[in-house]
Amino acid sequence: MTSNVFVNLQLVDSSLDAEDLQAAARNLLKLVRAVDGVEEADLVAVTDVPEGAMALGGFVVGLLTAEVSAANLQKLGGFLKDRIVGKNLKMSVEAYGKKIAIEGSSQVEFEYALQKANEQIAQWANQGQ
Template sequence: MTSTSKVQITISLQDPSLDDDELQAEVENLLPQIKDVDGVENVDLVPVTEAPKGSKALGGFLLGMLQAEVSVANIKALFGFLSDRLGGQPIKMNVKASDGRELNIEASSQAEFDYAYQKAQEFLKG
């Protein structure tokens, strides 16, 4: 896979201490911050039309979920941002390669984010 390839990453916040409105506010707060991360070409809320089984929706978008498109060469910047910003909160990520393969990973600590990044790199190389 070349460094100009793009990866789609769906980020799902899993903080049980937040109610639905607080969770959605957290996600909406992250949007402009993620847009500023190097290599992120697009980021938006996940529309209800792309709902995985068991998802909750709020105002036409999936609750607590974002979808970002990032170049493979800059995936480290996105993982670094998420680790710094959300390092103590549990999140789930789905990494979808340009060839359609998918990897589901979870992280809730700095060590887990490092491990998730390592797994994502291995996945994208293979």
């Protein structure tokens, strides 16, 4: 059974103000939408604001969401890994009714965290069968 994975991506950069951070999120959104296997991607609307987050222009600052098949999560992760040089990226992944959060401030950290997330999702998939 193939399941879709819901991914929240949060850009973290204390050197950027809210407007610049949101512009960076919009740029990342355009790129994420172009990744093969991403079914949907969008900024997170203010109605969905996580506790402690800021909103700007109707959207949560620096936060976007994507839906991708479990099989293509690695492809999205590889794409993101190549773009986080010098940036901190937080990512939460929800699949099979469960959620895992990962974070990386370097390509190596993010790749390791993504590998662990993929292993966890595979384990959840096996438990559901």
